[in-house]
Amino acid sequence: MDNLKESHRTFHSFCFYPQARFDGQHDKEKPILVVRSHPITQLSWFFNGLLIFLLIIGFCLFFHSYLNFFELSFVIFFGLALLLSYFWLNFLIWYYNVGIITDERIIDIDFHPISYKEVSMTVLAKVEDVTSKTGGFLSSFFDFGNVFIQTAGTEINIEFFNIPYPAEVVQVINQLIEKIKNGGNYH
């Protein structure tokens, strides 16, 4: 693990040593792993978008005799703008819902549409148990699953959902905890 260089896998959903900073990062703290949901889990909104596109086409075909050129053009323009916004919002939700594992802490950033942002973190020294769960055909085939990080005392438990290579994430966290318990630095 010490020999790993900056690398990205599965469309930036599994990044080792990323060039990224987060709010509240300590001076010597270094992000080691950044994880996002596996891209295959995002296919639902892609297909929804496709359905919206077909609805726009259907609307135009059905109402083209009732609307004039300007009205029809506006409907197409507005429909496409809405569709692009839908794609963009879902992309942002995927992009900014990240789990960050540093050499000191584990941080979970949750972004929910329009008005909600939640940042939860725990120090590695307080992590008691790390488990991964993978179930179902798709998650077995594409190797993604959930990682549950249980902490001691009043520290918050952290969960990463549908992240790629959950077993590898657990291994990284366990190695970091081991190093911290042995009094050594990760670097």
Next chain:
Amino acid sequence: MEGTIISDISGWFSKVNFLHLFLKLAAIVFSLVYFGFTVIIYKQTTILDKTFQTKFGRFLILISLLQILVGLITILLAIFWL
């Protein structure tokens, strides 16, 4: 006199295309809502970029900004083009 006013009003009503007026009003309202939505997305992007800064951050903010422009265009189209 009274008869003239009533005939004027009824003349005006017969000239106005209510379906078109309704569509225009709906288009303006929807465009305004969409514009507000794009502004919120832009604000959220800037806040999230501060929370988690990556090399793509500025690019993402730029795209969100372009969306505001599209929202503005839809309002202008709804008002002046329809």
